[in-house]
Amino acid sequence: MDRAFVTGATGFVGSTLVDDLLRKGIKVKCAVRKTSSLRWLEGKDVETDLVDLMDPDDIARSMEDCRYVFHLAGTLFAGSEKEYIEGNIRSTAHMVEAALRHRKSIKRFVYVSTIIAAGASSTGKPMTESDDCTPFSWYGKSKFEAEKYILGFKDKLPVTIIRPGAVYGPRDYAMFASFKLSRTGINIILGERNKVGSVIHVQDLAVGISAAALSGKAAGEVYFMAHQKPMRQEEFGETVIRAMGKRPFDVVIPYFLLKIASSLSEMYSRISGSKPILNHQKLLELKEPFIVCSSEKAKRDFGFEASIPLDEGIRSTLQWYRENNWL
């Protein structure tokens, strides 16, 4: 039976993808590092292997018996551009180098990029895959460079790139902050009202990623993946607060305060060695009014359509946080 090699399998999106692959009867080998927490893989019928993504020989050794490669490991929060380059471009180049050594047997190399690699829509019209990419943050630029690197080998390796919108759902720690704040009923609006973003529930994304890997049409292609209905920032918070049985009370935090908070958060992360969830780079993303995309191409090529309505996805995520004592 075909086996999949998954990087980032210990993370939020990767572990949910592993669940979906196992449901589809695909065997899974998870590339982990010494420091990885295996909590989302415990009790699952998966193989784990210590792999150094900075060493193409080590990756090639581990990848040898796998037919599908899913590269999700990446740097989402970092304090310097160098860390994004290391975590997103160098590691990807090594993954490609290793995969090329097994190119006769690899059926698909899937890279999970991000909507931020494309930048933002200037008009509010959802971005499509044929639009020019204008990433504005270190994170977005590094993911876009990784995409370009991979696509440079599309004649030698069957590659597919997925650009998800903002992902939410069980096991997520990034959007969890907004669930935590919502307990007070205060709906924090960062910067200004009416900013719109494309979002996706992690289970819809996992189904979409594996469908792309199995689709012949998706070889050599790039796809956005998000719920068809973009969401206003305040709408997300309102839905969380209402799901908690409270009445939302909006508080807008102006950009100058967010700038101060970013400086403090960067200082704290330098002292403590933690990863800054808010920093000046993330602020660039928060300032964009329309980070919206269309998933029509994925629908056309392999029938992808997000099936979890946003209010239902938020309710079940809240329930998961409660059941797992995060809230």
Ligand SMILES: NC(=O)c1ccc[n+]([C@@H]2O[C@H](COP(=O)([O-])OP(=O)(O)OC[C@H]3O[C@@H](n4cnc5c(N)ncnc54)[C@H](OP(=O)(O)O)[C@@H]3O)[C@@H](O)[C@H]2O)c1
């Ligand atoms: N979450 C979102 O909203 C979102 C949206 C769009 C795209 N994405 C993309 O989806 C992918 C997964 O994101 P996520 O939200 O699941 O992040 P996550 O929960 O932080 O997981 C990141 C994963 O990458 C692994 N990793 C990071 N650096 C590594 C390295 N140097 N060597 C080996 N493994 C490394 C981590 O391993 P450890 O467990 O050892 O730390 C972890 O398994 C990323 O590529 C991200 O760009 C995420």
